[in-house]
Amino acid sequence: MILGIESSCDDSALALFDPGTGVRGHWMSSQVALHEKYGGVVPDLASREHLNNLPAMLGLIQGFLGETRPHSIFYTAGPGLAPCLAMGKAMAQALATAWYCPAYGVNHLRAHAYSPFLDFFEHSPTDFVERFYEHLPHLGLLASGGNTLLYEISAIGTIEILAETRDDAAGEAIDKGAKLLGLPYPGGPHIEKLAECGDSGYQKFPIGQNRQQDMFFSFSGLKTSLRYYLEAQTEEEVRQNLCHLCASYQEAVVQGLALRIKQAIRRNRRFRSLGLCGGVAQNRRLRAVLTGISEEQNLPFFVARKEYCGDNAAMIALAGYLERAALYENAPVRPSLPLTEQSLPKDQR
Ligand code: KG4
Numbered sequence: 001m002i003l004g005i006e007s008s009c010d011d012s013a014l015a016l017f018d019p020g021t022g023v024r025g026h027w028m029s030s031q032v033a034l035h036e037k038y039g040g041v042v043p044d045l046a047s048r049e050h051l052n053n054l055p056a057m058l059g060l061i062q063g064f065l066g067e068t069r070p071h072s073i074f075y076t077a078g079p080g081l082a083p084c085l086a087m088g089k090a091m092a093q094a095l096a097t098a099w100y101c102p103a104y105g106v107n108h109l110r111a112h113a114y115s116p117f118l119d120f121f122e123h124s125p126t127d128f129v130e131r132f133y134e135h136l137p138h139l140g141l142l143a144s145g146g147n148t149l150l151y152e153i154s155a156i157g158t159i160e161i162l163a164e165t166r167d168d169a170a171g172e173a174i175d176k177g178a179k180l181l182g183l184p185y186p187g188g189p190h191i192e193k194l195a196e197c198g199d200s201g202y203q204k205f206p207i208g209q210n211r212q213q214d215m216f217f218s219f220s221g222l223k224t225s226l227r228y229y230l231e232a233q234t235e236e237e238v239r240q241n242l243c244h245l246c247a248s249y250q251e252a253v254v255q256g257l258a259l260r261i262k263q264a265i266r267r268n269r270r271f272r273s274l275g276l277c278g279g280v281a282q283n284r285r286l287r288a289v290l291t292g293i294s295e296e297q298n299l300p301f302f303v304a305r306k307e308y309c310g311d312n313a314a315m316i317a318l319a320g321y322l323e324r325a326a327l328y329e330n331a332p333v334r335p336s337l338p339l340t341e342q343s344l345p346k347d348q349r
Contacts, residue, residue, distance in 0.1 A: 003061070003070040003095065004317030005054070007088030008080025008108045009146075010034075010041045011310060012053035014061055016070070017317035022122035025064055026307075026314040029053040032186065039185045047083035054091050069099045074320025074327075077105025078337030079146075085333035093330060104320055105331025105343030108311075111319035112142050113151060113159055113339070115309075116275040116302035118318055129156065135273035135300060139264055142339075143257060143286070144278035144310075145171035145186065148217045149339055150260055152271075156322050161339055163260050165217040170253055171280045173219035177226050177249045181242065191246045192283055198247030203229065205252035207259060215267075217260060222252050254286045258293060265297055275302040281309040 001024070004015040015026035031049050035041045075092035078085055089105070096103035121128050138153040139162075148170045150163040168176065171188060178187020183194075206221050208214070226249055230238060238245065265271060274294045280286060281304055294301035308314055320327065323342060331343035 001065070001068055001070045002317045002321055003073045004313035004315075004320065005073065005075040005088045005092050006108070006311050006313040006316050007050045007054065007084050007091075008076045008078070009084060009311060010046045010049075011312070012050045012057065013311060013313035014054070014057045015313035015317045016061060016064065017314065017321060019125070019321055021125055023118060023314045023317070025061070026312060027057045027060055028307075028312060029057060036185055039179065041081070043081040043083050046081060047087050050084055050087035054087060058091070058095075069101070070095075071101050072320070072324070073099075073101060073103040074106045074316050075103060076108045076111070076316055077331045077343035078108060078334035080108060080333075080335060082333060082335045085335065089333050102329045104324065104327040104329055105333070106316050106320045106323070106327065107337050107339070107342055108316070109142065109147060109149070109337070109339040110159060110323065110342070111315040112144070112277045112304075113140050113153060113275075114319045114322060115277045115304040115312075115315035116140070118308050118314055119305060120302065121318060132156070135302070137268075137271055138273045138275055138302075139261070139268075139271040139299075140275035140277065141257060141261060141290070142278045143170040143276070143280035145169060145175065145280075147278065148219075148257070150215075150217075150264055151339060152268075157326050157342070159339060162264050163215040163217060165219065167218055167220035168223065170217070170219060170257060171278070173223050174250070174253055174280065176223050180223075180226055180230055181238070181245060181249075186279075188280060188283065191250050192285070194243045194246035195250045195285065196243075198243030198245070200247040200251035202241065202244035203248040205229075205249055207252050207256040215260065215263065217256065219253065219256065222249075222256065250283070250285055253280075254283070254289050257286065258289050261290065261293055265293070265299075271299060273302055274299045277304040277309060279310045282306050
């Protein structure tokens with residue numbers, strides 16, 4: 001049994017993963033309500049909450065484990081908020097000492113990249129690696145509050161970035177747009193809900209240029225265009241057309257993401273699967289548009305189950321298990337660890 005620990009931002013999460021069967025259980029404690037009134041995550045408050053939540057969840061896990069002791073622990077080493085990462089690592093090391101087992105640092109972004117395969121693992125745990133390789137090279141999109149990355153997985157442990165954002169992340173653009181529209185934080189679920197009854201063609205917002213050489217995402221123009229648009233409207237007009245504006249804004253984010261995916265496929269026809277992960281992957285419109293692309297291109301589509309889209313420990317355990325040969329014990333926390341790197345040993349800090 002493997003224990004996964006996630007504490008990179010405002011979600012405290014633990015997971016038990018059995019290499020023979022997959023995820024045995026995963027637990028998450030969200031802090032959304034705590035940070036909502038500040039309009040974003042407050043790092044010191046978040047780390048204090050991890051200090052309360054992680055041990056409380058450990059109590060639940062111990063009941064579940066009985067006499068079994070995990071043989072490895074994987075914790076998020078980065079990227080993330082330094083005081084929050086430190087809480088997860090401290091817990092991992094304390095448990096490693098108590099259970100006489102190693103604790104390894106895992107790259108949170110790489111864990112997201114593997115998260116669409118958690119269900120696939122459960123379907124075929126014994127020949128997972130072989131079946132996973134049948135779907136490589138894999139083209140994946142990670143869209144969250146802090147990252148927007150298009151990447152290629154060509155082997156377990158080999159992940160290359162194809163495009164990233166020059167300014168805001170997709171989730172950040174959605175949250176900032178939602179704020180301009182007077183919606184609560186985080187804005188994604190609110191925009192999605194209101195968009196359901198709106199017309200996405202009501203207002204055209206910019207989605208970036210379709211030039212082959214421009215392999216990057218950019219969402220700051222979109223946010224600015226919404227701001228200018230709203231400045232020219234009365235409050236009443238905005239209130240009356242809120243659903244249409246949410247649908248139009250959501251559509252611009254989704255089409256901006258889809259554009260680069262199609263471009264990446266046009267550039268490289270070798271891809272054998274398409275994937276979607278990260279908090280924004282919960283968005284039904286985004287899932288539908290990417291499903292359409294995968295069908296059009298005849299590529300199997302792997303999308304993380306909704307509970308595995310946001311930060312979770314099941315993906316940390318899976319990534320740790322898959323990349324374990326290249327990971328470092330007690331790796332230091334690194335707030336700005338890039339997708340392309342595994343965690344580093346202490347002496348390379
Ligand atoms: O991966 P995640 O949970 O953590 C961070 O990166 O912080 O992603 C959170 C992001 C937020 O920007 C949130 O607004 C967005 O994911 N999000 C959504 C939806 N649910 C969460 N965006 C669009 N539609 C959703 N249903």
